[in-house]
Amino acid sequence: SLMLGANDTTVVTLTWAISLLLNNREALKKVQDELELHVGRNRQVDESDIPNLVYLNAVVKETLRLYPAVPLSVPREAMEDCTIGGFHVPAGTCLLVNMWKMHRDPRIWFMTTHESLDVKGRDFEYIPFGSGRRMCPGVSFAMQVLHLALARLLHGFELGTLLDLKVDMT
Known part of the structure; x- marks a missing residue:
């Protein structure tokens, strides 16, 4: 079940990355140019x-920001009474973090560069794999597979849509 979950969420994220690139041909060309520069055409x-x-x-990070594979965190339970965002939360309350919403907060995003952010849960404004002791155990696997699969796909194939239409993922 662990491997199935890791495989499914990784494939979903890869699908989002491809759809985002197909809808932004300039970004797609930049990735392909980067692959041409660093890898060339004579090898994989x-x-x-x-x-x-x-x-x-950057494309992988942005995909994970816009479309985290698990948009709501694993449920947590408040161990004691606390206040979160001005709201009283009694002990025993089930808590979920809406990562999808948090990753789109205009007070944090769209203002500056975030190139130094990693996916390891240290930067709490960007936690596509959760954070702390209970973060996703497959983070390294997912990042490795996402980068290599996307790179090989974009390096080996010319991607496009019929009649150059936008990809509708709704």
């Missing part, structure tokens, strides 16, 4: 290439 993308693919990394 290797895991050792990934650290050099800065724009690809």
Whole structure:
């Protein structure tokens, strides 16, 4: 069940990344140009290439920000009475973090660059895999697969849509 969950959420995120790139041809071209520069055409993308693919990394991070595979966190329980955002929360209350909403907060996003943010849950404005002791155990697996699969797909194929129409993911 752990591997199935990791596989499913990774495939969903990859689907979102491809749809976002197909709807933003300029970003798609930038990733392909970066792959051409760092990998060339004579070989396949290797895991050792990934650290050099800065724009690809940004695409993966932005995809995870806009479309976290699990938009609501795993339920937590308040251990004691507390106040969150001005609201009294009694002990025993079930709490969920709406990561989808948090990742779209205009007070945090769209103002500055966030290139230094990682997905390990240290920056609480960006937690696509959760944070703390109970964060997703598959974070390393997911990031490895997302980067390599997306890089190889974009390096090996010319992607497009019929009649250059936008991808509708609704």
